[in-house]
Amino acid sequence: MADTQANDGDATEQISLRQYAEKAYLDYSMYVILDRALPHVGDGLKPVQRRIVYAMSELGLKATAKYKKSARTVGDVIGKFHPHGDSAAYEAMVLMAQNFSYRYPLVDGQGNWGSPDDPKSFAAMRYTESRLARYAEVLLEEVGQGTVDWAPNFDGTLKEPSILPAQVPNVLLNGTTGIAVGMATDIPPHNLREVVDAAVHLLENPKASVADLCAFVRGPDFPTDAEIITPEEDLRSIYESGRGSLRMRAxxxxxxxxxxxxxxxxxxxxxxxxxxxxxxxxxxxxxxxxxxxxxxxxxxxxxxxxxxxxxxxxxxxxxxxxxxxxxLERSYRVNLNVIGIDGRPGVRSLERMLGEWLEFRRSTVRRRLEYRLDRVQKRLHVLAGYLIAYLNIDEVIHIIRTEDEPKAALMARFGLTDVQAEAILELKLRNLAKLEEMKIRTEQDALEKERDELEKLLGSDARLKTLIKKELRTAAERYGDDRRSPIVIREEAQAFSELELVSADPITVVLSEKGWIRAAKGHEIDPMTLSYKSGDGFKLAARGRSNQPAVLLDSTGRAYTVPTHNLPSARGQGEPVTGRISPPSGAVFNGLLMGDGSQRYLLASDAGYGFIGRLGDLQAKNRAGKAVLTLPKGAEVLPPSPVAEDASWVAAVSSEGRLLVFPLEDLPALARGKGNKIIGIPSARLQAREEFVVGVLALGDDDALVIHAGRRHLTLKAAELEHYRGERGRRGNKLPRGFQRVERLARG
CATH class of the missing domain: 3.30.1360.40 (Gyrase A; domain 2)
Structure with missing residues (x-):
């Protein structure tokens, strides 16, 4: 269908549905953006807020006036300026009265206006009373001084201000939130004194950067004493881009x-x-x-x-x-999106936001001065006419009494203008006193002096700038206060892990030969006496606390971590450990460890290589575990041996009954790896599995070594171990007859 076409027979305009819908939605979008949801950079108000403040001023509800029912204000707002629901207008009014919502409230309320616990718990408008807060003067003081563009209200019967002549950057002071179509705004409140200082600095240094302004505006200032914990560099980034987020903490x-x-x-x-x-x-x-x-x-x-x-x-x-x-800690989105002085919405940096407001303020002050100058000049013109009349009072009275057209006669006789002649004719008889000439001349002198000052201000950008700075600082002194929200550096909050919330009760973790795991309360239990499934039996056990994880070491050299606080009770038969971890197929478990993360263990392979590792380094976060011990080809993992604080020697025994004792410090401390050679075994015998290491153990200076071989055991005291001491990696010496097939080592 054509975009637009007219039928010959009638005046009906036809338009495609797509074009109609597109235009209608675009019109609606622009209405919501410009006339409802976004604040203007000039006064920092949305239309409904501006209309409420103006309507209250028209009702005479200044800060010094008596309170009036809020329903009276809402009625005027929706009846004269804002044709929407009364509840929406009242909620906007309530927000401006809540000192926990607005940094500098615009409305002074009496009655129930909500609480921080429930801001929506305010009383109905027929119960509450209100008037303008003292701070609202910064928005209204100059309204009647030629500073405002007036627009017709919704029905064209009244005029309303397009933008209020704010004396301070209110758009940053109270902040606002709003959701339009395709865009939103989230401006946090700021401190009046800080923002004024930044505005003055920008006025004096037009090329100042955001970093320069952040020396004055350190960050937002909310109506609460909670801390802002966002780093200063992040706050600076927000002010540079106009977007970001910040965090507050109780x-x-x-x-x-x-x-x-x-x-x-x-x-x-x-x-x-x-x-x-x-x-x-x-x-x-x-x-x-x-x-x-x-x-x-x-x-x-x-x-x-x-x-x-x-x-x-x-x-x-x-x-x-x-x-x-x-x-107790929350994040807040920042989106400095406002309608600029050009009437277009956009996200602005701090420097651009203050720069646009200063441009608006400069224009407002110039309009105010020009308006006052015009009033002064008009008054001086009238006073000049009065003076002529008083100097010729008898003749003026005679003309008025005798002439049919006294106005024209006066203008012709004394060279008066129409305005002067009209003013003389409207004089009251009481003003014809003798002293009136002195009053006229005194007023004339004062106005001439004011006219000269105004002309100097308007003719000099420097003087105008000085006036703006002076008025900004005056407003800051009158309405400003100290910062409420301190900006501090805090560490990132950390929630308790599940383990940290578990009580540290003593437990014994038991692993069966088939890989079933369970936990028993206390350390007194004998794992051998527990019941096992048919064909299964005890393999490994470790004692620790319920808030400590268990570490499993498998035959491939990988370590796995299993939380113990939620393991099944030892009264049952447990659960498969593979339900919690994912070891390689065919792997078996050679070690089960528990304790403090700083506990040291001697990790070794039966190929005769090993190192000292910390239990904390063996813990893994994922089900697949982590590679800890690197195995030479054909080698197997030996059960880990705990290293006591007093340990200073390492004892290693091969399958041929050779024992070597060497200093513990000769082994490296590693988090993972193959380690160093512990005891020397010929590579040919090692590869053929004719000889390999069957046990390693860490000993103290006074410890004895107990060697178990079948039912026999041999205890070697510290002095007897001298015979077996040597350098790390040596072959070692033969044990006595009958101990050629050693099964395990123990401290005596």
Whole structure:
């Protein structure tokens, strides 16, 4: 179908559905963007907010006036300027009155205007009363001074201001959020004094960078004492791009052992935070917390009390967990999207935002001065006419009494203008006193002096700039305050791991020959006495705590980590360990270890190579484990041997009954690898598996070595071990007759 065509028979215009829908949606989009959702850079207000403030000023509801019912204001707003629902207008008004929502509230409310716990709990507009806050003067003070462009209201019967003449960058001070079509805005509030200092600096240094301005505007300043923990470089990046996110964290302290939270992040409900903590307590995820209380009152608006179970509870770790898992720490999106002075929406950097506002302010001040100059000149013109009349008062009176057209006669006789003649004719008799000439001359002198000052200001950019700076600093002194939200450096919050929430009870982990694993409470249990499935039996056991993981070492040299707090009870027969880890096919387990991460173990292969490793280095995060011990071709893994703190020697025995003892320090400490040679075995015998290492053990200086061979055992005391001592990697000496087939070694 053609884009537009007219039928010959009638005046009906036809248009394609696609074109109609596209235009209708585009019109709607622009309406939402420009007339509803986004603030203007000049006054920082959306249309509904601007209309509420202006309507209240028209009702005379200044900061010094008596409160009036909010329904009166809402009625004027929706009846005169904003043809939308009363609830939407009232909610916008409530937001401007909440000192926990606005950094510098524009409305002073009396009654129930909501609370930080529930901002929507405000009373109906027929109950609350309101007037403008003192801060609203920065938006309204210059409205009647020729600074405003007026536009017709929705029905054309009234005029409303297009933009209010803000004396400070309100767009940054109170911030705003809004969702339009295809775009949104999220501007955080800022501190008035900081923003004014930055604006003055930019006025003096037009080429100042965002980094220069960030020396004054360190970051947002919310109406809460909670901390901003976003690094300064990230904040600078936000101000450079106009987009990003920042994080806030609650402020707390210890008081008689309790944890007291006395400041919450912006728009965070204390009741919601307590609910989140209570849910974790019910789920047994906070065993270290005994009680919660909300002690907030009028004097302490935020006072949440967390009672630990004992004074030994680490408050820093507990709060770090709560920061990571509750609303005690929150992130906020930043999107500095506003309608510029050119009428177009866009995301702006801090430098551009302040630059556009200063341009708007310069234009506003110039219009105000020009308006005042025009008024002064008009008054001086009238006063000049008055002076002529008073100097010729008798003749003026005679003309007025005798002439049919006194106005024209006066203009012809004294050379008056129409305006002057009209002003003389409207004079009241009471103003014809003798002293009136002196008053006229005094007023004339004052106005002439003011006219000269105004002309100087308008004729000099430097003087105009100085005036703007002076007025900015005056506003900062009158309405400014100290920063509320401190910017601090904090470590990233870490939630408790599942293991950290488990009590450290003693347990014994048992692994069967077929790879079934289970855990028994305590260290007294004998794993040999447990019941096993038919054809299965005991293989490995380790003692530790329920908050310590178990490390399994398989025949390929890979290590696996298995959490122990949720292992099945030893009263049953356990579960296959392969349900928790994924070892290679055919691998068997040669070691089961538990303990502190700093515990050392002697890891070796039966090819005679090994090293000293830490238990913490053996722990793996994934099911497939990690390669720890590199095996020579044909070699097998030996059971790991614990290395005690007093250990200083290594004993190694081969399958041919050769024993070598050498210093422990000769073995390297590694996280993974093949290690160094422990005992020398001819490579031919090693490859043919005719001889290999059957056991290694770490000994102290005074320890004896117990050698088990079948039912026989041999105990070699420290002095007797001298015969077997040598350099690492040597062949070693033969053990006595009957101990040529050693099965295992033990400390005596």
């Amino acid at each position: 402020v707390w302290e210890r008081e008689n052992g309790d944890i007291i939270i006395h400041a919450l992040p912006y728009q965070t409900s204390g009741a919601r935070v307590l609910e989140q903590i209570a849910q974790q307590m019910q789920a047994r995820k906070l065993p270290m917390v005994a009680d919660l209380r909300d002690e907030s009152d009028h004097e302490s608006p935020t006072r949440l009390v967390i009672v630990p179970r004992s004074n030994r509870v680490d408050g820093e770790a507990l709060m770090s967990h709560l920061f990571a898992t509750t609303d």
